[in-house]
Amino acid sequence: MKKELSAPTMKDVAREAGVALGTVSKVVNGLPVGEPYKRRVEEAIQKLNYQVNSYAQGLKASRTHTIALLIPNTVEPFFASLVYHINLALLRRKYRMLLCSTDSDPGMEQEYIDMARQNKVDGIIGLTYNPNLKIEEGTPFIAIDRSMGPKISCVTSDNFAGGQLAAEKLADLGCKNVAFLRIGSSLTNEPNKRKAGFENGCLSRGLHYEMKILNDGDPYEEFEAFLTEHIQDGKLSFDGIFCVTDHLAYEILKTLRRLNQRVPEDVQVIGFDGTRHFGSLEYTCSTIVQPVSEIAEMCVELLLQENAPVKPPLICLPVSYAYGGTTLEERN
Amino acid sequence: MKKELSAPTMKDVAREAGVALGTVSKVVNGLPVGEPYKRRVEEAIQKLNYQVNSYAQGLKASRTHTIALLIPNTVEPFFASLVYHINLALLRRKYRMLLCSTDSDPGMEQEYIDMARQNKVDGIIGLTYNPNLKIEEGTPFIAIDRSMGPKISCVTSDNFAGGQLAAEKLADLGCKNVAFLRIGSSLTNEPNKRKAGFENGCLSRGLHYEMKILNDGDPYEEFEAFLTEHIQDGKLSFDGIFCVTDHLAYEILKTLRRLNQRVPEDVQVIGFDGTRHFGSLEYTCSTIVQPVSEIAEMCVELLLQENAPVKPPLICLPVSYAYGGTTLEERN
Numbered sequence: 001m002k003k004e005l006s007a008p009t010m011k012d013v014a015r016e017a018g019v020a021l022g023t024v025s026k027v028v029n030g031l032p033v034g035e036p037y038k039r040r041v042e043e044a045i046q047k048l049n050y051q052v053n054s055y056a057q058g059l060k061a062s063r064t065h066t067i068a069l070l071i072p073n074t075v076e077p078f079f080a081s082l083v084y085h086i087n088l089a090l091l092r093r094k095y096r097m098l099l100c101s102t103d104s105d106p107g108m109e110q111e112y113i114d115m116a117r118q119n120k121v122d123g124i125i126g127l128t129y130n131p132n133l134k135i136e137e138g139t140p141f142i143a144i145d146r147s148m149g150p151k152i153s154c155v156t157s158d159n160f161a162g163g164q165l166a167a168e169k170l171a172d173l174g175c176k177n178v179a180f181l182r183i184g185s186s187l188t189n190e191p192n193k194r195k196a197g198f199e200n201g202c203l204s205r206g207l208h209y210e211m212k213i214l215n216d217g218d219p220y221e222e223f224e225a226f227l228t229e230h231i232q233d234g235k236l237s238f239d240g241i242f243c244v245t246d247h248l249a250y251e252i253l254k255t256l257r258r259l260n261q262r263v264p265e266d267v268q269v270i271g272f273d274g275t276r277h278f279g280s281l282e283y284t285c286s287t288i289v290q291p292v293s294e295i296a297e298m299c300v301e302l303l304l305q306e307n308a309p310v311k312p313p314l315i316c317l318p319v320s321y322a323y324g325g326t327t328l329e330e331r332n
Numbered sequence: 333m334k335k336e337l338s339a340p341t342m343k344d345v346a347r348e349a350g351v352a353l354g355t356v357s358k359v360v361n362g363l364p365v366g367e368p369y370k371r372r373v374e375e376a377i378q379k380l381n382y383q384v385n386s387y388a389q390g391l392k393a394s395r396t397h398t399i400a401l402l403i404p405n406t407v408e409p410f411f412a413s414l415v416y417h418i419n420l421a422l423l424r425r426k427y428r429m430l431l432c433s434t435d436s437d438p439g440m441e442q443e444y445i446d447m448a449r450q451n452k453v454d455g456i457i458g459l460t461y462n463p464n465l466k467i468e469e470g471t472p473f474i475a476i477d478r479s480m481g482p483k484i485s486c487v488t489s490d491n492f493a494g495g496q497l498a499a500e501k502l503a504d505l506g507c508k509n510v511a512f513l514r515i516g517s518s519l520t521n522e523p524n525k526r527k528a529g530f531e532n533g534c535l536s537r538g539l540h541y542e543m544k545i546l547n548d549g550d551p552y553e554e555f556e557a558f559l560t561e562h563i564q565d566g567k568l569s570f571d572g573i574f575c576v577t578d579h580l581a582y583e584i585l586k587t588l589r590r591l592n593q594r595v596p597e598d599v600q601v602i603g604f605d606g607t608r609h610f611g612s613l614e615y616t617c618s619t620i621v622q623p624v625s626e627i628a629e630m631c632v633e634l635l636l637q638e639n640a641p642v643k644p645p646l647i648c649l650p651v652s653y654a655y656g657g658t659t660l661e662e663r664n
Contacts, residue, residue, distance in 0.1 A: 066430075073416055075611030080412040084405050087433045091440060098398075099431040101419045108423060247610045275610070278579045279407030 008048040017044035063122060066096045067303065068112045070126035072103035076247070077275040078290065079127070082144070085296035086125060093300065095122075106130045116140055123303045129185045142299045146189040150313060155298045156190040158316040160197035162288040166242040166270045167201025167209075169286075169321050173268055173328050175240030178207050179230075181223055181252060182244040183214040190314075191244065194272060198242055210238075224255050236261050239268065246271035249285045253326065269326040283324030291317045340380040348376035395454060398428045399635065400444045402458035404435035408579070409607040410622065411459070414476070417628030418457060425632065427454075438462045448472055455635045461517045472638065474631045478521040482645060487630045488522040490648040492529035494620040498574040498602045499533025499541075501618075501653050505600055505660050507572030510539050511562075513555055513584060514576040515546040522648075523576065526604060530574055542570075556587050568593050571600065578603035581617045585658065601658040615656030623649045 010028075014021045017040040026033045027041040067090055074080050083099065090097045098121060102109050109130055115121050116139050123140030126148070135141050135148055143154040163180075170178050180198050184191065195211065202209040212226045230237045236259070243249035249271030253263060261267050264286075274289030276282060283289075294317050302311070323329060342360075346353045349372040358365045359373040399422055406412050415431065422429045430453060434441050441462055447453050448471050455472030458480070467473050467480055475486040495512075502510050512530050516523065527543065534541040544558045562569045568591070575581035581603030585595060593599050596618075606621030608614060615621075626649050634643070655661060 069431075073611070074406055074412050074419070075409070075416050077407070077412075077610060080406050080409075080611070083415070083431070084407050084433055087406070087431055088436060091432065091437070096430050096432075098428050099401075099415070099419055100423065100428075101416055104420060105423065250609060250613070277582060278409060278607070279405070279412070281582070 008050055012048055013041065013044045013050060016048055017041045064120065065094065066098060066121045067300075068098040068100060068115065068121045068124045070100050070102050070109050070112055070124060070128055072127065072129075073101050074099075077279065078245075078273045078292070080279065081292045082127065082296065085293045086299060089296045089300040093304065095300075095304075102128060102130070106132075109133055113139060113141070125299045125303060129187055129189070131187055140303060142303045144295065144299065145191060146187065147314065151311065153302050153311050153313060153315065154190065155295055155302070155315045155317070157290040157295065157319050159190050159193040159319075160200075161316075162272060162290075162319040163194035163197025163199075163242070164201035164204075165197075165319065165321055166194075166272070166288055167198050167207060168205060169270060169327070170240035170242065170268060171201075171205040171207055173240070173330070175268060176208065177238055178202065178209045178240035178242065179226075179238045180209060180211045180242050180244075181226075181248060182212070183218065183220075183223075183248055184216060184244060186215045190316075191272075194242075194244055207240075220251055220255075223252060224258075227252075227255060227259060231259060231261075234260065236267055239266070241267060241269045243269065243271045246273040246275040246284050246287055249287070249326070253285065263326050264328050268328060270321075271324075271326075274322060283322050286324040286327040287322055289320050289322050291319065340382055344380055345373065345376045345382060348380055349373045396452065397426065398430060398453045399632075400430040400432060400447065400453045400456050402432050402434050402441050402444055402456060402460055404459065404461075405433050406431075409611065410577075410605045410624070412611065413624045414459065414628065417625045418631060421628045421632040425636065427632075427636075434460060434462070438464075441465055445471060445473070457631045457635060461519055461521070463519055472635060474635045476627065476631065477523060478519065479646065483643065485634050485643050485645060485647065486522065487627055487634070487647045487649070489622040489627065489651050491522050491525040491651075492532075493648075494604060494622075494651040495526035495529025495531075495574070496533035497529075497651065497653055498526075498604070498620055499530050499539060500537060501602060501659070502572035502574065502600060503533075503537040503539055505572070505662070507600060508540065509570055510534065510541045510572035510574065511559075511570045512541060512543045512574050512576075513558075513580060514544070515550065515552075515555075515580055516548060516576060518547045522646075523604075526574075526576055539572075552583055552587075555584060556590075559584075559587060559591060563591060563593075566592065568599055571598070573599060573601045575601065575603045578605040578607040578616050578619055581619070581658070585617065596657075596659050600660060602653075603656075603658075606654060615654050618656040618659040619654055621652050621654050623651065 010024050014024045019037055023033055023037050024041050027038055069086055071079050074083050087097050100108055100112055109128055112124060113135055116124050125142045127144040137151050141152050143152055145156050147154045182195060214222055243252055249269055256263055263269055271285045271287045274287050275284045277284055298315055342356050346356045351369055355365055355369050356373050359370055401418055403411050406415050419429050432440055432444055441460055444456060445467055448456050457474045459476040469483050473484050475484055477488050479486045514527060546554055575584055581601055588595055595601055603617045603619045606619050607616045609616055630647055
């Protein structure tokens with residue numbers, strides 16, 4: 001046998017085994033082939049030292065080079081940013097992206113998952129709070145922010161560390177008595193860890209803290225009532241507030257103005273997400289920044305590495321703090 | 333012949349003509365078929381009173397039920413909103429949408445247009461400022477905001493009327509001496525008509541006006557210099573400013589704060605787009621609202637009506653004014 005200078009190709013295997021190219025393809029993809037042919041192909045693979053990875057990827061016949069992204073909408077800034085970065089990460093790899101905004105019709109999510117089962121798309125990246133979604137084992141699916149099962153990788157920010165960082169920042173900036181405000185899905189999901197991280201940070205730094213937790217659909221007025229209860233002689237007892245999202249922080253800043261509390265002089269506010277005005281200008285508030293572009297890259301990499309021996313169940317990416325006008329500026 | 337209760341189907345034609353379903357399909361799509369078969373199918377079509385539209389659409393063999401959307405990015409709020417509404421308009425019609433964010437790589441736009449030529453997608457909706465784009469006649473393409481040629485429909489807001497409305501509003505709200513500020517592409521495009529509309533409105537309402545026009549890439553500081561030149565004894569000579577976008581209005585509001593000008597007491601500001609905080613909350617400034625959901629519906633309708641006898645070259649949809657805190661409130 002002549003010495004191979006480059007990695008052997010499927011053609012080399014076919015030549016070595018004395019079979020047609022299609023036969024090699026069938027063997028590699030586990031399709032039925034007569035036993036003698038199968039043995040010859042397997043022997044040739046061994047002899048030429050084929051790497052399963054390289055040929056399995058090249059041969060998969062049903063490759064569409066299309067990925068579907070399921071996301072509630074594109075107008076919430078965090079979602080808009082995810083869509084943009086996932087789109088760029090896919091286009092850079094010559095993949096096309098089908099977009100499916102799902103919040104007006106959650107039933108559509110199942111259709112796209114079925115498309116992946118039928119190889120009409122190569123895989124799905126999904127941020128969904130639909131508890132009824134059925135994803136069969138083996139479906140190429142990467143979840144964002146909410147685990148869809150033990151065999152499906154979920155990519156998220158390190159929400160626990162983010163909550164902890166918010167508490168530590170407020171402590172560093174001189175706060176003593178802080179509040180955590182949260183509104184969101186009641187389903188188990190990764191962003192819920194912001195609360196636990198914040199509590200942990202408060203305890204380790206000796207901050208007194210209170211919590212007000214609402215579920216999606218509850219009236220915002222409950223936050224105003226909660227804050228009003230904590231005002232005595234015109235003064236809010238909290239000197240720091242951590243809001244579960246920048247969106248909530250934006251609403252709370254309005255509430256604080258109505259209650260005649262100055263930000264950041266009377267009370268400092270930190271949000272979560274890293275939202276920027278008009279998508280590119282300064283931060284809408286002081287915030288724990290989610291690494292959106294890294295989340296996007298990670299989702300795409302994990303989805304396309306289909307032969308990876310192990311799928312990590314949960315990947316948490318590091319967050320950072322950014323000043324956005326609603327905290328005191330740090331003196332360095 | 334039995335009375336048909338519902339619209340006749342292709343199967344009914346096949347039965348009536350005594351031919352196979354595929355033969356009807358070929359005749360309808362103009363593919364070669366033996367003359368006697370062709371005649372029988374045509375007679376059956378006439379007898380059953382088939383509507384060409386209904387069967388031609390259902391039979392087109394190359395239909396992918398996929399549309400591509402080309403848009404600079406998804407993080408500018410106006411683009412994010414367009415993506416969302418076009419996505420919903422397509423999904424509602426059981427179409428899939430490929431998304432291609434183009435501002436990082438304009439070369440990709442041509443690839444998607446070529447896909448449409450090759451029937452890999454059914455058509456394109458594109459908002460692009462790429463002057464080198466080649467779109468052959470007959471390519472199913474709907475443009476937004478910039479005409480791509482006489483045979484390609486362009487959907488846009490009524491930008492001229494929007495500029496005019498801004499001038500009229502400022503006049504109604506008591507302004508006498510106003511300014512128009514613009515930064516954007518130097519290419520011919522529909523949003524440029526905002527300027528002409530504004531001038532027209534100023535002239536008809538007897539407003540004194542000045543203009544400051546920058547091109548993409550020019551430094552924003554030129555606006556600050558322009559406004560500073562118009563301050564005497566701490567007082568800005570303009571009592572109203574129309575900004576070509578809400579994004580620019582947002583920047584100008586910051587500039588005015590730095591220059592110690594109160595909004596709306598000293599100077600009223602109107603933007604253009606209808607941007608809302610976090611995509612769904614109140615307007616970021618007083619603004620001329622683009623009818624984004626109507627633009628989305630119109631683009632999708634025009635693209636899918638492939639049998640329409642006439643393609644309108646330019647469709648301008650009506651805008652409206654919305655109060656967003658940077659003008660005086662109207663007393664009714």
